[in-house]
Amino acid sequence: MLQEFPPTFIARCLGFDESEEEFHFLWQEQQFSLKVDQNLKITGGALVRFQSSQGKFILEKVVYTPPEGLKANGDTLRWRKLNQFPSRFHCLKARHHILRSIRDWFDQQGFLEVQTPARVRAPNPEAHFDLIQCDQGYLVTSPEFQMKRMLVGGFEKIYQISACYRGKEAGHWHNPEFTMLEWYRVGDNWQRLCQDLQEMTKYLPRAWIASKQHKMLEGKWKLTTVNDLLQEFWHFEIQPIDQAGDLLEKLNKNGHENWINQQRINRESFLVIFGRLWGELEQKLGWERPCLVSDWPPQLASLAQINPNGFAERVECYVRGMEIANGFGELTDPNEQRKRFEKELIHRSQVGKLEIGLDHQFLDALVEGMPPSCGMALGIERLLIWLLDVPSIENVMAFREYEIF
Incomplete structure (x- = not known):
C-alpha cells in the first residue's frame, strides 16, 4: 500500500482499531486503512502527518494552534468534525456534477443561460416574502421580473x-440565501414546464444520486389538483371566489371544529387559514413519487393567469412532503398585474411587513x-436534499448563514 501514497502527506483520522492495529483515515476524499505498530492516541477528526521511514510510515498528530485572538468554537469548525467530513465532500461534489448536468440539459434544449442583477430597486411585493x-x-x-423583461425584449x-435572498427563513429546508434555477418559455404552458422538470431530473447523473431515488426519477409522476387533494384529506373543495368565512364554514361542516379551535382561528384571512390547512396536507405529498399540484386559488398566485374555471x-412539485418547484402560466396583462400588486402592498401593510414601492420598470415592460x-x-x-437523500439544507451548502454572521 506504500506505493499509493507520497513519502510525506497529511490526512484526517477516522479512528484506530486496536485489535487489528489498523489506522483508518481520510485522504484526498477517500477512506483508507493502514497497519501500524505505534501506540496511537489520536482521536477521530484529528489531522495526522504520515512520514515514510525505512519502508513504513511514522504517524504524528498535527497540532493546530489558532492565530492569537482567533476564537473557533461551536460549528465554526464543523468542517473538521468526524461525523460530517466524509459525506461533506460527496454532497458538494454531487452538487457540482448535478448543476453541470442541469446546464447541459438546458443547453441541449436550446435555452440561453442569462444572469440578471442580485440587487433591485423594487422587489416582488408579495406579502409572504420578508425582504433583505x-x-x-x-x-x-427571485430573478423573475428581470427575466420577464428579457422576454419582452425578444428572448424566447x-x-x-x-x-x-429571503429574510427570516431558517430551518431544515430554508436558508436566507439559497440557489434558484428559473426558466421561461415563450408560447408554451405550465404543462410543458412539468414535462421539462421530469425530463431534466431524469437526465441527471445517477452516480451522484442516492439509489433509493432512482425509481422515483424513472417512474410516472402524480398530477393532481388542489381540490382533489383537499377532497382526499379534508373532505371538501373550494371555489375561486371563496373567502375566509367560506373556508371556515366548510371546515365546520366536515367535522374539523377541533382543528379550528386548536389553530385558534378567529379573524384570520383566507390566505392564513388556507396556508395552515395546506401546511398539514403538503407534508403527506411526494413520498412514493413526485407530486405535481395544479389549479390553485387565485389569491395564491398574483403573477399567474386565471384559467377558464x-x-x-400555477403548478407546484412536491417530494418528501417538501415543495421543490413552482411554475406559472404567466400573467401578461399590465393593468391586472398592477391591481394585484396594489392589493399585495395593502396586505403587506396589514400584516406589518416592510413597506415598499412597485417595480414600475417591470410594469412598463408589460x-x-x-x-x-x-x-x-x-x-x-431542496432538489439536492431529495436526490442525495439527506435530512437538511446544511448537507448541501458550503456554509449556512449562522456560520457567516
Missing part, C-alpha cells in the same frame, strides 16, 4: 441559476407587450 434591504434597494427574492427560451395557472409565456422556479438545495 441593502444600501440601495433590495436583494432579489432562457434560464438562470442564481442566488436569491377561475383557478390560477405595457410594451409580454408574449404568452410560462416559467418555473426550482430550489436547487
Whole structure:
C-alpha cells in the first residue's frame, strides 16, 4: 500500500482499531486503512502527518494552534468534525456534477443561460416574502421580473441559476440565501414546464444520486389538483371566489371544529387559514413519487393567469412532503398585474411587513407587450436534499448563514 501514497502527506483520522492495529483515515476524499505498530492516541477528526521511514510510515498528530485572538468554537469548525467530513465532500461534489448536468440539459434544449442583477430597486411585493434591504434597494427574492423583461425584449427560451435572498427563513429546508434555477418559455404552458422538470431530473447523473431515488426519477409522476387533494384529506373543495368565512364554514361542516379551535382561528384571512390547512396536507405529498399540484386559488398566485374555471395557472412539485418547484402560466396583462400588486402592498401593510414601492420598470415592460409565456422556479438545495437523500439544507451548502454572521 506504500506505493499509493507520497513519502510525506497529511490526512484526517477516522479512528484506530486496536485489535487489528489498523489506522483508518481520510485522504484526498477517500477512506483508507493502514497497519501500524505505534501506540496511537489520536482521536477521530484529528489531522495526522504520515512520514515514510525505512519502508513504513511514522504517524504524528498535527497540532493546530489558532492565530492569537482567533476564537473557533461551536460549528465554526464543523468542517473538521468526524461525523460530517466524509459525506461533506460527496454532497458538494454531487452538487457540482448535478448543476453541470442541469446546464447541459438546458443547453441541449436550446435555452440561453442569462444572469440578471442580485440587487433591485423594487422587489416582488408579495406579502409572504420578508425582504433583505441593502444600501440601495433590495436583494432579489427571485430573478423573475428581470427575466420577464428579457422576454419582452425578444428572448424566447432562457434560464438562470442564481442566488436569491429571503429574510427570516431558517430551518431544515430554508436558508436566507439559497440557489434558484428559473426558466421561461415563450408560447408554451405550465404543462410543458412539468414535462421539462421530469425530463431534466431524469437526465441527471445517477452516480451522484442516492439509489433509493432512482425509481422515483424513472417512474410516472402524480398530477393532481388542489381540490382533489383537499377532497382526499379534508373532505371538501373550494371555489375561486371563496373567502375566509367560506373556508371556515366548510371546515365546520366536515367535522374539523377541533382543528379550528386548536389553530385558534378567529379573524384570520383566507390566505392564513388556507396556508395552515395546506401546511398539514403538503407534508403527506411526494413520498412514493413526485407530486405535481395544479389549479390553485387565485389569491395564491398574483403573477399567474386565471384559467377558464377561475383557478390560477400555477403548478407546484412536491417530494418528501417538501415543495421543490413552482411554475406559472404567466400573467401578461399590465393593468391586472398592477391591481394585484396594489392589493399585495395593502396586505403587506396589514400584516406589518416592510413597506415598499412597485417595480414600475417591470410594469412598463408589460405595457410594451409580454408574449404568452410560462416559467418555473426550482430550489436547487431542496432538489439536492431529495436526490442525495439527506435530512437538511446544511448537507448541501458550503456554509449556512449562522456560520457567516
